[in-house]
Amino acid sequence: MSDFFSALALYGFLQTAVLAGLLASVGCGVMGTYVVVKRIAFLAGGIAHSVLGGMGAAVYFGFDPLSGALFAAILSALLIGWVRLQWQQQEDTLISALWAIGMAVGILFISQTPGYQSDLMSYLFGNILMVSKQSLWLMATLDVLLILIVSAYHRQFLAVVFDEEFARLRGIPVRFFYLLLLVMVALTVVLLIQVVGLILVLALLTLPAAIAAHYVHSIGKMMLLSTLLGSLFSVCGLALSYQPDLPAGPSIILLAGAAYILSALFSHAWLRHKRRTAITQYQTAGGRNE
């Protein structure tokens, strides 16, 4: 660990990596909270994997893979969201289809692109050590954008995420805000792909928020706590992976996963303990009075 921090002072690429981890944590803290409370992790997974199709096509036709990723993410978010609002039953089938089709398209394009084979792995698993300065700026801009939109419209988002029917009755344009939310999730997914790759995006999006939900009980606090947890996991994961020269993305995810499992066990035990003491107190206070 101490090796990591002395290296951090020396090497620019490590500083960039830490910064990338922190910037990604903001996005995944804010949007991950919505993903967890709205229970759309599977949907976010579908968006993440369809991104490979966009990346593959962009690489094949000679564009920046990031622009292909953005295009594919937003397109699949709108498609899934629209189908969900229109015909609710077929949502999960469509997500599975987009998930598989996106990956298949991506792999086909990449196989036909000479000299890019090795990059496939970095799309799938990401590489926080290779994030460019330009990407950092993009991530910072995206974070600012997400925070601005969420703070301006947090009431509308809460209404839509909590109870769509009631939101509709209060005159909220549910369709617009739901699709906006999905597009913002899609943008976050693209942002996170650079750090941990598209296979692990889902973990960084949901695990910090899911842990936060064990301890705090409002959307705002969940966003804050999961941002902090995400930062902690990405910095510590990076530090842990540095000395034994392990890939950083999977290290970050394993750390988050272990924390989630421990936290789930702990909060479950805590709940049982609280319930038991409540009953004991009730019994000693004079028991049943009915």
Next chain:
Amino acid sequence: MTATNNIIQLQDVTFSYAAAPVLESIQLDVKEGEFLGIVGPNAGGKSTLLKLILGLHKPQSGHIRILGQDPRKAQRLLGYVPQYPGFSRDFPITVEQLVLLGRLGFHAPSGWLAMFRPGRYSQQDHSAVKNALQEVEADHLASRQIAGLSGGELQRVLLARALVGEPRILILDEPTANIDQRLESEIFELLKQLHERMTILVVSHDIGFISSYVTQVACINRTLMCHNTDSVDGAMIQNLYGEHVRMVAHDHH
């Protein structure tokens, strides 16, 4: 429009989800200040009728006017307590935050862009929430998470969410389906008070019980089978539900 004080008007309304109509040729007028009880067998179209009035569904034929407007436009003047709330009970939200959502769109000027206006709740919104919770005797729950509420407590909170938008018409779908009988009469006593200042529509399976509160009854089983202010009699119930209906007298006093 004719100059009547019918604040709910349904003319020859037919609606279906699939091939078979759920509601057929419904003709229903409700005057301001009524307390309408809607009764009928399960799957008879009661909830669907409410959703048509709320503008959540569009009829395939016929016309609906609510407060002289298209139902979609009148939505914000209605308070709705659904039978099955559209949220999960473990959502991280306090009672106060939940009731505040009922204030959305309250200040909003009419117009398409109004709901895209960003903003936060005003002091007025917070005091309206306090009053609404007091009115349903749930002000002590304000800072509680909804996950810990009992069925009766949740029902009061949902009623507060409907009231906080200061509705002209209050619409409730089986408000007492999931709570015990003592709480049932408490809720209806509350509705009786509210009736002094607003029109109320309530769907109930419990025809004998609501008859002591309502001023008007509508019986729905695909069609509107009766619609009167007279007391509900055995012959009519038999007509509506078929044979073998037990009528249990409710007396909570």
